[in-house]
Amino acid sequence: VGSDGCISPEIARLSYEEWRLNPSELLFLKELGRGQFGVVYLGKWKETIKVAIKTINEGAMSEDDFMEEAKLMMKLSHPKLVQLYGVCTHHKPLYVVTEFMENGCLLNYLRQRRGKLGRDVLLRMCQDVCEGMEYLERNSFIHRDLAARNCLVNAEHIVKVSDFGMARYVIDDEYISSSGAKFPVKWSSPEVFHFKKYSSKSDIWSFGVLMWEVFTEGKMPFETKSNSEVVHEISQGNRLYRPHLASHPVYKVMYSCWHEKPEGRPTFAELTVTLTDLTEMT
Numbered sequence: 001v002g003s004d005g006c007i008s009p010e011i012a013r014l015s016y017e018e019w020r021l022n023p024s025e026l027l028f029l030k031e032l033g034r035g036q037f038g039v040v041y042l043g044k045w046k047e048t049i050k051v052a053i054k055t056i057n058e059g060a061m062s063e064d065d066f067m068e069e070a071k072l073m074m075k076l077s078h079p080k081l082v083q084l085y086g087v088c089t090h091h092k093p094l095y096v097v098t099e100f101m102e103n104g105c106l107l108n109y110l111r112q113r114r115g116k117l118g119r120d121v122l123l124r125m126c127q128d129v130c131e132g133m134e135y136l137e138r139n140s141f142i143h144r145d146l147a148a149r150n151c152l153v154n155a156e157h158i159v160k161v162s163d164f165g166m167a168r169y170v171i172d173d174e175y176i177s178s179s180g181a182k183f184p185v186k187w188s189s190p191e192v193f194h195f196k197k198y199s200s201k202s203d204i205w206s207f208g209v210l211m212w213e214v215f216t217e218g219k220m221p222f223e224t225k226s227n228s229e230v231v232h233e234i235s236q237g238n239r240l241y242r243p244h245l246a247s248h249p250v251y252k253v254m255y256s257c258w259h260e261k262p263e264g265r266p267t268f269a270e271l272t273v274t275l276t277d278l279t280e281m282t
């Protein structure tokens, strides 16, 4: 931890010298929205680089646990992951500074562009997310809340995985408890909604639901059903229907992510190959 109370990462891709995060070098420009921890702002670092600044409300995050993990998270660097640049613990509230993604979250992006995105674009978005997730899988890092709402889109319309692993630091029973209104039941595998048994194979289940979100251009999964009805449906072996924009080979891929048993599901490494083959085919 530097003298100014900030842990500064090596920004391998941005520059070759250390990227020191000094709160006085951060400029707040405008509010981007509100997340589980508090308000997120668009900012500038040293008047040049656009960044996103997450302000962490008191009592919203297990900050000490997060600070411990942040050192590792800063080492995670991949073109399809939203890069964590640094954390400022100098004062309250805590600031978490990340790469800025001009086009906001994937879910709103899909809904705003309904009817305007070709199937090839939809498939490429799934590939982007899959590549980011394959990197996390390779590093034995579990996302725990993969969904279109937790992916972001940059100015070049590239999709990146965001807020990976952050679910572990949320202080909010509605989000933590599997019977809570905010628990992502519709994106959770059976071993997660029954036993909270998270793994890269439970991330695979969520990825299948994310593919469904992409190919329905942002529909809510099991739109007419409550969380407890969904638990029953899935336990009966029922699954999400084939989206109209999804070809049968594409539907087969997302469906394979919903195998009841984790070992019956593919890995992200396998999925990236399958999705690439599909691109060459269509």
Ligand SMILES: CN(C)c1ccc2c(c1)CCN(c1cccc(-c3cc(Nc4ccc(C(=O)N5CCOCC5)cn4)c(=O)n(C)c3)c1CO)C2=O
Residues within 6 Å of the ligand: 032, 033, 034, 035, 036, 037, 038, 039, 040, 052, 054, 082, 098, 099, 100, 101, 102, 103, 104, 105, 145, 149, 150, 152, 162, 163, 166, 167, 170
């Ligand atoms: C525990 N888990 C899973 C969490 C915890 C916190 C958060 C999330 C999940 C996900 C939501 N979230 C959150 C909240 C608020 C902002 C961001 C958020 C929004 C960004 N970008 C933009 C860009 C534009 C717009 C915008 O206004 N528009 C409208 C016009 O058309 C273009 C888009 C919005 N956001 C961005 O770059 N980052 C890094 C984070 C984020 C993502 O970070 C969180 O802060």
